[in-house]
Amino acid sequence: MHDSPHEHQHGPMDLSVRVIRKASSGSNEWNRGQDPADWWQELVNRHGHVGPWNVLGYRMGRFVLRELGTSWGSHEYIVTAHIPACTPYSCILDGLAVATGNSEGRLDLLWSEVALPEFIHVSVRRASDRKLVLVFEPCAEYLKRISQGTVHDLERQSRECEKMPEEELFRVRWIEPRR
Ligand SMILES: [Zn+2]
Secondary structure (H helix, E strand, O other), X not given: OOOOOOOOOOOOOOOOOOOOOHHHOOOOOOOOOOOOOXXXXXHHHHXXXXXXXXXXXXXXXXXXXXXXXXXXXOOOEEEEEEEOOOOOHHHHHHHHHHHHOOOHHHOOEEEXXXXXXXXXXXXXXXXXXXXXXXXXXXXXXXXXXXXXXXXXXXXXXXXXXXXXXXXXXXEEEEOXXXX
């Protein structure tokens, strides 16, 4: 037994970092952002180019809005990309940001490192109680498909990702029963 500040009274599920300010959910004075009219251009502005990893994150983010009944910029969910600490995997973060309005600065868009690409997933937790709601697992066949190419393939790969059915891009593991 030692006296590390994190040794006491933390249950196995207690992963909390800090509590998100309650006033920050929903549409209010803390949330005056607007869903971009042109998400593709928003990605270019933010990221410098649009690549398939951006669009993959964008598609996951839009799934969150649609299936969890939340709106852009309402900050009701914390989205975490669990990825190797390098590009192109990290490009997924900008797609998630543009799709949801979540941001690194508000601590509702996070990332954590995994050792291998096969461990990549994106988790979605409710901001109010930090309970895990669902996990996205990218399809291995799809990741293989976008693992090659040059800068000249980005546009084609991105447009392809925009149109592909969600089932071919990622699987969704619902932790809470689907509504
Ligand atoms: Zn990129």
